[in-house]
Amino acid sequence: MTKEQRIEQARNHHHAGCNCCQAVVLAYSDILPIDSQTAQKVSAPFGRGIAGCREVCGCVSGMAMVCGLTDKTENVRPLIETFRADNGDIVCSRLLQMGKKPCNELVAYAAGLLANVCND
Secondary structure, eight states, rough: OOHHHHHHHHHHHHHTOOOHHHHHHHHGGSSSSSSSSHHHHHHHTTTTHHHHHHHEEEEEEEHHHHHHTTTTTHHHHHHHHHHHHSSSOOOOHHHHHHHSOOOOHHHHHHHHHHHHHHHH
16 A cells, blocks of 8 residues: 555544544554454554543554554654654644644654555
8 A cells, every 4th residue: 555545544534533543553454463443442542642631642652553563663763753853742732732733634644654664
């Protein structure tokens, strides 16, 4: 799947009601060692800054999950650092306060960033 297709899938999942973490994870469900229903369930608590607490952004958690499930854990920190540098933070509440990008655009950004690591 192309980077653009991953981005579009993430956006579509978010528009369909998935939280940010779920949208990012489900955009990569075809390469995960678990089925998409399990992926959706396991990523559910990480939306809205982990259980709605507005802490670590669900997009960031989703990138970490995909990396972990695809044996690319060494890429988590560089992805987080790039996300922070490009968006100003990785904390949900602060990202929302800054208002630079709506959640759907952060979902798309994270899915695209992750494609640089996970797409062959």
